[in-house]
Amino acid sequence: MFNLVVEMNTQKIRKDFPVLEKGIIYMDSACVSLKPQQVVKAMNCYYNEFPACAGRSMHKLGEKVTEEVSKARKIIAKFFNAKPNEIVFTKNTTESINLVANSLGLKKGDKVITTDKEHNSNLLPWQNLAKRGIIHEIIKSNEDNTFNMDKFKEKIKGAKLVSMVHTSNLDGVTIPAEEIIKIAHEHGALVLLDAAQSVPHKEINVKKLDVDFLACSGHKMLGPSGTGILYGKYHLLEKLEPFLIGGDTVIDTTYTTAEFEKPPEKFEAGLQNYAGIIGLAEAARYLMKIGRKNISKHETELNKKITNELLKIDGIKIIGPEDPELRSGIISFNYKDADPHEIALLLDSSADIMVRSGAHCVHSWFNAHNLKGSARVSLYIYNTEEECDKLIEEINKIVEL
Template sequence: MDVSSIRSDFPIYSSEERDLVYFDNACQTFRPRQVIEAMNEYYELYPACGGRSVHRLATRVSIKLDEAREKVARFIGCDDPNCIIFTRGCTESLNMVAKGRLLKDGDHVLTTDMEHNSNHVPWVQVAMHQDIRHRIVGTPPSGIFDMDRFRDALDDVALVSMVHTNNVTGTTIPAGEIVKEAHDRGALVCLDGAQSTPHQRIDVKELDVDMFAFSSHKMLGPSGMGILYAKMDILERMEPLIGGGGGVGLTTYDRVEFLPPPERFESGLMNYSGVIGTAAAVDYLTRVGMEGVQEHERRLNDIVTRGLKDLPGISILPPADPALRSGIFSFNLQGMTSHDIAMIIDEMAKVLIRSGMHCVHPYFVSRGIDGCARASFYLYNTEEEAHRFVEAVKELSSVFSS
């Protein structure tokens, strides 16, 4: 992977901010000019509505929409583009699953104890209005998913809904094994792929996962865009979260007939430039190759972990082995809050990282931790930036940490 050629595609690296170290990629990534240009082209050349009007500009939008669906489907190993639903983000995708009335009264849902609020709050909400029990399987102190605990927790579970790669620790659960075990016991599986899809090759068919949610803005695409994949028989049973124009056939005063998927889930005028930008992001990542992206992030995480693991006062969130943490390095420094770390390191060294509880409040609260600082890497980050981060944390620790 040629990182310097990749960097030349990102306008921010030719701007006056070119020397900052952006390690907040698990929140949002930068966008290459190919994505920005594709989105601008929509607004400049064919800013119309897809799927409804029949004039030439609208037809162009409809074609782009179909192409985008095909590209996203191919990117995650799905054969049927109609199984791809465009949403406002991974949160909306997961809400569609939780609130799609797939479960009946008395059913149990199983999550991990380390879910992002996007895969926690909807289940708590559903359990307030329906007789659904939300159960949780605990993660051992090693930070590594425990298949035995999972098997023990599977009794009476109708749906397993879990974070594929964790946004705080970077660990990836053994999705293939989980799906197989769950299916053998009669449960469906939904994965929150917000932090896995941008960083590794995903093949929903190989995984045999029933539902898979992810974001566009964490993988070079536009903000406020996401995707829900689900098997067709599930989409056909799932109730749309949003009803309105575009998602239905002929309506009467008292009757509504929803169109087949995907249209029934995409009512209202869509974010067409967002969809087009998502397709451009997928093109970009496909061209680079996901294996290269994953390998590169591992290398950066290895540099950072080796550089900091013996620093007095540092605690790295487990697992210790960087090869198990994808592109995520989460840590605390004794005597400092995570927000102090993030603010000072920005001021001191122009290194941008995330701090706080990262929307995984129950994980931190249950362990009595106030939060953590998180550095997260992507394909345009360099080894030199990883070393700069290491030096900045060392300096911070020597000046402020006790």
């Protein structure tokens, strides 16, 4: 059976996710996506066939891992239209952002700009640096939670870095990254995009965007947890001081000096998560095969369906713009004074529908808006129209309680 988007055979895709056979409706992919069996198989291959070190050992297994990790880097580079040596493997988005924050050499008085909807991962590193003297400025969003370009233009002057969430995990709104980057560059500022929520759902071409740094996680894009990516323009990566140092980041050392590797190796300290990296590359390959434009279209169609029905319910308030086209696959909502955790728990208990509730690690925004949190539906490639119908049916039942 074909779904809304003819290019994407959802039913066929679902067969790659054995956990769905349990009859669950998984709508929490903004937190962690499910993993297709291809990814699990690729990781198992490492453990079963060549569980050795990359880049160090000269034996057959060592060479095989080195080759597989190198292939993985090339696949990820292709995924972003980057060069392989611009891809740094990290633990997750948080580590990628921290790497930039701590390696960029920001000094007292340097200005960093973020939005008011940043995940704690892209808020706390700057708060921390602000204690040491950098200036952290926040761009307040428009009333409908979309990006306020005018305020950005006002504040960009003198900024050293713009670090912004590309697609918000709070409401699904995507900022106009290309325009922001262009303006930032005109003012001599670098741009770091927290693309944890955009990479799994949209085609990201770093060359076209001209972004300087981009951070994302594997666990949200069908990949294994404990994997992340930092993309950086090579000449910028070269200038960064390594954040974590140790094994495999150096060519040679004496008791008092060290000669560091070139990027990306100089940022990948210690034995890496090889199985995870191989799994992550498989996830990227899987997404490229489906086509990220198809994914975006599929999610938007499902979002339209849910949004249209939700807005018919008196008392439901969707966070962000009402237009589902502006919220990708995320529907963050509240019902009157109901506790969002209660809504999520009821959906889980009554119909095995899994959604997230709470502040979604964007406590700052909720505190500023005097809200306790929200229930968040986040869609992905394996969600179907029938699941959306079931979600609406259950929300209607909950509202009637």
